Amino acid sequence: MKRVFAIVVWLGVALLGAGAFGKIAFDRGEPLNATWFVVAAVCCFLVAYRLYSAFVAAKVLALDDTRATPSERHDDGRDFVPTNKWVLFGHHFAAIAGPGPLVGPTLAAQFGYLPGTLWLIAGAAFAGCVQDFVVLFCSIRRDGKSLGQMAREEVSERGGFIAQLAVLAIMTILLAVIGLVVVNALKSSPWATFTLAMTIPIALLLGFYLRFLRPGRVLEASVMGVALVLFVVVAGQWVADSPLWARAFTLSGVALAFAIIAYGFAASALPVWLLLAPRDYLSAFIKAGAIFTLAAGILFVRPQVLMPPLTRFVDGAGPVFAGKIFPFCFITIACGAISGFHSLISSGTTPKMILRESHARFIGYGAMLLESFVGVMAMVAACAMPPGVYFAINSPPSIVGSAGQAAAATISGWGYPLRAQTMTDLAHKVGEITLWNRAGGAPSLAVGMAQIFSTTIGGERLLSIWYHFAIMFEALFILTVLDAGTRVGRFMVQDLGGRVWKPLGRTGWMPGILMSSAIIVGLWGYFLYQGVVDPLGGINSLWPLFGISNQLLAAVALVVATTILMKMGRLRWIWVTLLPMAWLVTITMTASYQKIFDANPRIGFLSYANALAAQLAAGRIPADKIAETQRLIFNQRLDAVVTGVLAAMILVLIVEALAQWYSILSRRKEPVLHESPYVATRWAANYSGAAHGDD
Amino acid sequence: MRRSASTTSRFFHRFWRGLRKSGTGFSLSVYGNRSLQMARRIWLGLREWCGDAAYESYLRSKGAQSGSSRTLTPAEFYVEQLNRRYSRPNRCC
Numbered sequence: 011m012k013r014v015f016a017i018v019v020w021l022g023v024a025l026l027g028a029g030a031f032g033k034i035a036f037d038r039g040e041p042l043n044a045t046w047f048v049v050a051a052v053c054c055f056l057v058a059y060r061l062y063s064a065f066v067a068a069k070v071l072a073l074d075d076t077r078a079t080p081s082e083r084h085d086d087g088r089d090f091v092p093t094n095k096w097v098l099f100g101h102h103f104a105a106i107a108g109p110g111p112l113v114g115p116t117l118a119a120q121f122g123y124l125p126g127t128l129w130l131i132a133g134a135a136f137a138g139c140v141q142d143f144v145v146l147f148c149s150i151r152r153d154g155k156s157l158g159q160m161a162r163e164e165v166s167e168r169g170g171f172i173a174q175l176a177v178l179a180i181m182t183i184l185l186a187v188i189g190l191v192v193v194n195a196l197k198s199s200p201w202a203t204f205t206l207a208m209t210i211p212i213a214l215l216l217g218f219y220l221r222f223l224r225p226g227r228v229l230e231a232s233v234m235g236v237a238l239v240l241f242v243v244v245a246g247q248w249v250a251d252s253p254l255w256a257r258a259f260t261l262s263g264v265a266l267a268f269a270i271i272a273y274g275f276a277a278s279a280l281p282v283w284l285l286l287a288p289r290d291y292l293s294a295f296i297k298a299g300a301i302f303t304l305a306a307g308i309l310f311v312r313p314q315v316l317m318p319p320l321t322r323f324v325d326g327a328g329p330v331f332a333g334k335i336f337p338f339c340f341i342t343i344a345c346g347a348i349s350g351f352h353s354l355i356s357s358g359t360t361p362k363m364i365l366r367e368s369h370a371r372f373i374g375y376g377a378m379l380l381e382s383f384v385g386v387m388a389m390v391a392a393c394a395m396p397p398g399v400y401f402a403i404n405s406p407p408s409i410v411g412s413a414g415q416a417a418a419a420t421i422s423g424w425g426y427p428l429r430a431q432t433m434t435d436l437a438h439k440v441g442e443i444t445l446w447n448r449a450g451g452a453p454s455l456a457v458g459m460a461q462i463f464s465t466t467i468g469g470e471r472l473l474s475i476w477y478h479f480a481i482m483f484e485a486l487f488i489l490t491v492l493d494a495g496t497r498v499g500r501f502m503v504q505d506l507g508g509r510v511w512k513p514l515g516r517t518g519w520m521p522g523i524l525m526s527s528a529i530i531v532g533l534w535g536y537f538l539y540q541g542v543v544d545p546l547g548g549i550n551s552l553w554p555l556f557g558i559s560n561q562l563l564a565a566v567a568l569v570v571a572t573t574i575l576m577k578m579g580r581l582r583w584i585w586v587t588l589l590p591m592a593w594l595v596t597i598t599m600t601a602s603y604q605k606i607f608d609a610n611p612r613i614g615f616l617s618y619a620n621a622l623a624a625q626l627a628a629g630r631i632p633a634d635k636i637a638e639t640q641r642l643i644f645n646q647r648l649d650a651v652v653t654g655v656l657a658a659m660i661l662v663l664i665v666e667a668l669a670q671w672y673s674i675l676s677r678r679k680e681p682v683l684h685e686s687p688y689v690a691t692r693w694a695a696n697y698s699g700a701a702h703g704d705d
Numbered sequence: 706m707r708r709s710a711s712t713t714s715r716f717f718h719r720f721w722r723g724l725r726k727s728g729t730g731f732s733l734s735v736y737g738n739r740s741l742q743m744a745r746r747i748w749l750g751l752r753e754w755c756g757d758a759a760y761e762s763y764l765r766s767k768g769a770q771s772g773s774s775r776t777l778t779p780a781e782f783y784v785e786q787l788n789r790r791y792s793r794p795n796r797c798c
Contacts, residue, residue: 087766088786093753100754110798156793177794184798225780228756282787290796291755345798354794494796501792517792560798 020060027053034127034319041314044390047123048309051131051386055379058135063375066140070575070583071147073367078689080154080362090154093363094698095372101363103377104294105355106142107301109188109488110345110560111385113451116392116458117553118342119400120330123393124319125339127386133340133347134382137590141564143374144571144587145353149361150370151685157357161570163684164577166666172659173566174502179656180351180559181499182530185274186537187556188488190548193266193538194450195481198443200259201246201474202481203266207259208242209289209486210273216288228291235292236299239486243479250441260443263542270492271535277493278500278527286493293490300459300483304387307462317393317400322424329405330449331550332612333604337597341557346385348590350563352378365698366691391458392451398428399436399445403454406547407447417446441474449547452488456480499530540645543638546612551649558601562656565594569667576674577681595660602657606650615653619646759786 030050034042067073084090093101118126149155155163158177162170196203215238216231224230249255261269277286326334331342345351356374364370392400401421402410410417414430421428437445440460445453460477464470501517503526508515514522541548568591575584608614611621622643625631631639673679752758760779763769763786769776777785 084768085766086768087763088768088789090768091759091762091766094750097750097753100750104754105795106797108796108798181794188798220783221780225778226757226760226783229752232755281784282791283784286791287787294755349798351794351797355797358793359790359795491796491798494791495794497791498794556798 020057023053024057027057031131035124038319041316042123043312044308044315044394045312047127047315047386047390050127051383054131054135055383058139059376059379062135063139063143063371066143066375066586067368067371070580070586071144071370073147073370075366075368075695076690077367078691078693079150079364079366080686081364082691082693083686083689084153084362089359090362092365095365095369098360098363098365098369099373099377102355102360102373103380104298105359106345106349106352106377107297107381107384108345108351108491109191109452109484110349110351111381112388112455112484113188113191114343114346114557115385115389116451116455117330117404117549118339119317119389119392120321120323120328120404121335121339122320122324123315123317123389125324125335126343126389129340129343129347130382130385130389133343134378134385137564137593138346138348138352138382139375139378140586140590141348141350141567141571142352142356142378143370144575145567146356146361146364146370146374147367148571148574149357150364150367153686154362155357157353157567157570160357160574160684161566164570164573165663165670169566169569169663169666172663172666173563173570176350176559176563176566176656176659177354178499178502179652179659180556180563181495181502182533183537183552183556183559183652184351185492185495185499185534186541187549187552188492189267189270189274189534189538190541190552191450191452192270192485192488192492193263193542194448194549195452195456195485196261196266197263197448198260199481200256201250201441201478202485203259203261204249204255205239205242205246205478205482206485206489208245209239209292209482209489210285212238212242213285213289213292216291217284220288221283231288232291232295235288236295239292239296239482240479243482244475246478247441247474264539267535267538267542270489271531271538273489274492274496274535275527275531278496278531279523282497286497289486290490290494293487296483297487300480301384301387304391304459304462305383307459307466308387308390311462311465313390313394313462313465315390315393316395317397321397326610326613329401329409330547331553332610333554333601337601337604338554340597341554341561341601343385344557344560344564346382346388348561348564348594350560350565350567353563353567365693388455391455391462395454395458395461396428396432397426398422399432399457400454401426402428402433403445403447403457404449404451405447406449406545406550408545408547410447412447414446439470439473440477442477447547449549451549452481452484456484496527496530496534499534500526503529544642544645546618550612551615551646554601554605555649555653558598558605558653558656561594561598562660565591565598565660566663568594569663573667573670574683576671577683579681581675595664598660599657602653605653615646615650619643619650622646756786759783 027050030046030053033046034050081090081092085092115126115130148160152160158170158173161173196206212235216235220231249259324335326332360373398421410420414433418428418430433445456477459480460473463476464473504515504517504522507526513519516522541552544551568587571587572584572591575587604613606615609617611618622639626639674681760782763782
């Protein structure tokens with residue numbers, strides 16, 4: 011009876027989800043209510059978790075709770091810490107949820123709400139969650155080994171090297187592109203710049219408090235820090251209103267880029283307790299608060315989605331970035347659907363803290379579902395504003411022009427009515443000088459979030475406060491990724507450099523620290539600068555590059571997972587990882603090819619470089635722009651080379667893996683699994699973690 | 706640090722005993738007990754999530770109790786833990 015009831019309930023959930031999905035996909039009448047998106051996402055995710063993840067856990071991975079996990083066997087209270095599953099879920103979610111699921115869907119909204127929403131939901135259920143879950147499982151079975159180590163042991167030496175290179179590549183491009191998002195969010199905005207600048211002294215203050223006054227008392231320090239940050243969000247208004255201070259905090263894109271580069275260098279070279287860690291604490295609390303507030307706000311306000319399901323830009327001529335839905339929608343939305351970077355977290359701290367193998371399903375699969383839900387919320391927030399406003403904020407001046415009237419006429423001509431006065435009024439209401447040409451996703455998402463928040467609390471009176479809260483929230487945790495990533499990049503450079511020149515490998519040697527910090531900052535700083543001065547807006551070239559490198563890493567993770575499943579004798583089920591891998595390789599290779607060779611200069615790096623070179627040769631470039639144009643040509647060719655190298659890495663890895671698979675399937679080689687030996691757990695069945703030892 | 710955890714438990718224990726003595730109502734004895742337990746769990750979870758309880762976990766760990774190496778002070782542990790955590794990818798895009 012109970013079983014019949016469960017079947018009826020799950021059938022109901024599935025039908026409700028299918029109905030909501032159908033409404034989203036086929037409705038072409040009045041604007042849709044956001045509730046349909048929430049219902050579709052929640053129902054699909056519930057069904058995916060209940061059925062698909064249970065199938066993967068039971069049949070594909072055969073999770074074994076009688077087996078001691080690394081946290082039990084190596085419990086040292088430092089790396090290996092047995093942790094309650096809910097707490098670890100929180101840790102894991104805070105680690106995987108960065109700016110990607112917010113910015114990617116916002117940018118992909120230029121195709122309309124439908125392609126991005128479908129990819130977010132289906133991609134997460136069948137690819138992203140599976141990747142996170144399977145990699146977490148593989149790492150648990152190998153004492154918490156990293157993806158690179160697993161690739162080296164299970165695929166080949168070269169596979170491991172490719173994984174390491176992919177991590178360095180993704181790190182460099184990721185840091186550049188998120189730096190660009192921050193630059194575009196803060197450009198010509200004294201309020202936002204002041205607010206973000208003030209988070210640095212607040213973090214320093216917390217750093218000293220946590221180091222010398224109350225070591226490790228993170229909660230009380232974070233509460234103080236969050237209060238101070240909220241105060242500076244409000245105080246930013248006074249700065250913006252003061253002619254003197256407003257001038258001091260009104261910075262150009264290039265000035266902001268250099269400020270961010272200097273910040274990245276400082277965060278990497280300074281002791282971690284001083285700036286990086288306290289900022290991370292602040293960011294974690296504000297991120298968790300803002301994400302839940304956004305979800306609650308959308309449920310409470312239930313805004314109308316004004317963006318059409320498909321815009322005219324499905325033809326590839328989009329103003330935010332050029333390229334058709336296939337493959338660019340799937341490259342633009344990486345985090346939220348599938349992100350290779352997650353495999354680093356799933357093979358990093360989480361496997362060393364997990365209590366039982368069965369928790370991997372909840373933490374690996376479940377946390378990714380929640381991140382995808384955040385992506386759907388971001389899509390709703392971006393699509394809830396009038397499409398004309400969305401395109402005005404996200405289009406670069408080279409496409410729509412920088413003058414209000416002309417730009418409004420261009421956007422209206424696309425079929426999305428917009429008056430220049432609307433943008434002026436909106437900018438005034440949110441306390442900005444202008445909202446035109448602010449590509450990058452952050453300002454448009456902030457406008458969407460502010461409108462949802464202000465409808466719940468404060469009305470239009472608080473719109474400017476909410477807008478700057480949203481900008482601060484996005485910029486704060488983007489900078490947290492940036493400084494933490496720069497530091498990790500520094501260690502990678504020291505590791506690689508130490509093989510050539512030993513002193514550089516010494517992590518405590520100050521000249522080595524400064525040199526390696528300068529190298530990694532120089533790498534991403536170059537791409538950031540390139541994006542800032544790019545007349546096409548930077549996002550057009552850098553975001554697809556980031557998407558390609560991120561999906562490359564996901565392909566690496568899925569190749570490793572497929573190889574391990576094959577070695578485990580689960581041939582029957584390898585489609586679970588093989589199909590997402592094949593999909594990722596297809597979109598990555600197609601996107602790489604188009605980004606290098608497409609004849610449209612807005613898509614193909616080489617054709618853009620050639621078009622500029624032809625203009626230069628014909629003498630159509632003014633004398634004062636010649637050096638700039640030459641630099642632009644070089645940058646486009648550099649981007650083409652980087653994309654080519656990424657694509658070549660995928661091909662090499664696939665060939666390596668195919669050779670390995672062939673030798674396993676043809677029984678030429680005995681498959682050797684590098685799992686840790688089985689040790690039976692000694693924990694009671696209801697044991698739920700060190701801090702909950704009373705259970 | 707270890708003391709602070711037991712102080713928290715003592716606080717909840719005394720708070721609950723006080724409520725029962727004051728005769729606040731029969732429903733509290735059933736629902737209040739569960740609510741307090743839930744609140745305590747949430748509080749412990751929050752401390753664990755944000756890193757507040759990391760030193761207590763370290764002291765409880767087999768590694769620290771085995772005595773194979775010197776037990777770190779709270780300040781030493783805090784810095785060591787941060788250096789370790791931020792030397793590998795721990796924040797995603």
